[in-house]
Amino acid sequence: MSTIAFVLMSYRTNQPSGIDRSIGALVKGLRRLGHTPLVMAAGPTPQDRLEPGLIRLRSVMLPQPATNADVLAALADPTPVVEEVRRILAEHRVDAVCWADTLWGLGYLNPAPDSVTTALMVHKIRPSNEERWRHALAAADVICPASDYLADGGTEAGLDTSRWVTVPNALHTLTSPTAAGEREKLREAGPVRIVSRADPAKGLAELLEALPTGWDRPVELVLAKAGFELQSGGQSRTLAACRAARDLRPDVVTIWPPLRWSEVPVFFAGGAATVISTRVPETFCFTAAEALSVGTPVVGFDLGNVPRLAGEAGRTVALDTGPHALWAALGELLADPDGYRRASMAAPGRVARFTPEQSAGSLLAALGL
Known part of the structure; x- marks a missing residue:
């Protein structure tokens, strides 16, 4: 069985966010299949109970709520977060890491040891001239759009989708339909x-x-x-x-x-x-x-x-x-x-x-x- 890590600076359980729900459902699915999921997110540690496998980084602290500008300011010197993420991946003997976003998921930094398989999770097709987006696409071993709509969007944007594999978002909770x-x-x-x-x-x-x-x-x-x-x-x-x-x-x-x-x-x-x-x-x-x-x-x-x-x-x-x-x-x-x-x-x-x-x-x- 494998250990798979996810990285998203803003991650909170029960947060009204599609990316957070996506990760939460994948965490649940991986556990049910017998694998070990980890999630790395920025600090500070929230007051609510942390779920097993949720690791708060000490090198990145964000206000609540945070904007892109806040993340960029926190990563102005990326060396501390790169070193911390690499250390955590090594300590937990992670087999693969999924960057949940280009910026907020550190995809453009790709701070993983060579032995760790990397995936960029795509929830939005970004402009082709965006430098961080280009770095993230080039660095990841596999690109995982969250829907067929996004996969088609990559093709329509003229991107090289030879390494793209759709990993559909999943519903975190399944309830019986109303009678x-x-x-x-x-x-x-x-x-x-x-x-x-x-x-x-x-x-x-x-x-x-x-x-x-x-x-x-x-x-x-x-x-x-x-x-x-x-x-x-x-x-x-x-x-x-x-x-x-x-x-x-x-x-x-x-x-x-x-x-x-x-x-x-x-x-x-x-x-x-x-x-x-x-x-x-x-x-x-x-x-x-x-x-x-x-x-x-x-x-x-x-x-x-x-x-x-x-x-x-x-x-x-x-x-x-x-x-x-x-x-x-x-x-x-x-x-x-x-x-x-x-x-x-x-x-x-x-x-x-x-x-x-x-x-x-x-x-x-x-x-x-």
Whole structure:
């Protein structure tokens, strides 16, 4: 059996982040297959209980939340983190290490001994002229995109994908789909349930502001901050904007506190549908997959991986039609008993292959282990 390490500076269990969920599911899958996973992340050590195999680096300390600029500042002299990561890999006799990102996962530094197989996990196709991205791609033994959508994106970008092997993201927790009788009751009067990281690009405030005047069905939004953000203060501004939009329709809209990873599918199981209002392409979309896994249909824009993921279990509208079109599509779906039933029945099968064990097996095969 092998020891496989993952590196992601911002890693936190139960953090509302696709990359964190991806690693968490791979860790679970590797353990179930009898392997030993490790995760290396920046300090300081959070107050919550650390999971087995989670190692906090002493050479990199980040504020909460951190931005790219904070990471670059912390790595201005990369020598300490390179030496610490190399030492940890050697001490634990690691067989392979997965850099979870170009910057945040140290992929561009590739601080691994020659004897350790390296993989770059790809969750976004970056501009071809980005120097760190080029270094990370060239340094890794294998490139592992997190979805077929990303793999196709690499080909379309003209990259050399001869070393690319898709390792699909996996659902951290699998829950039985909602029974047909209960599902029909949800279609008739159940809440619309949405789970998201508080990021401006998710389009959540705009979605709530576009709520039709006559809409009377509950809209329940779980909104959470992560330990990182693309724009300083972006999460706080998003939360404030969503709360302001909620206050316009407090009779309908509720904003709930964050959920643990294991609680998200259960939350979706009690919803009539979910809406993905992200205005940039989702390269996998965990919340869409989690909703589908319990038979909850998905409505979103026709970009990124969401249409591929949902297929006949969802409805999409053109991005340029805006959030009002999302509400219209959702209303049409909920008013169509036969169409809704077909979408709900198709939903679990759309994501059935995204299990921790299957994704872990794909990773092991990609690493040659």
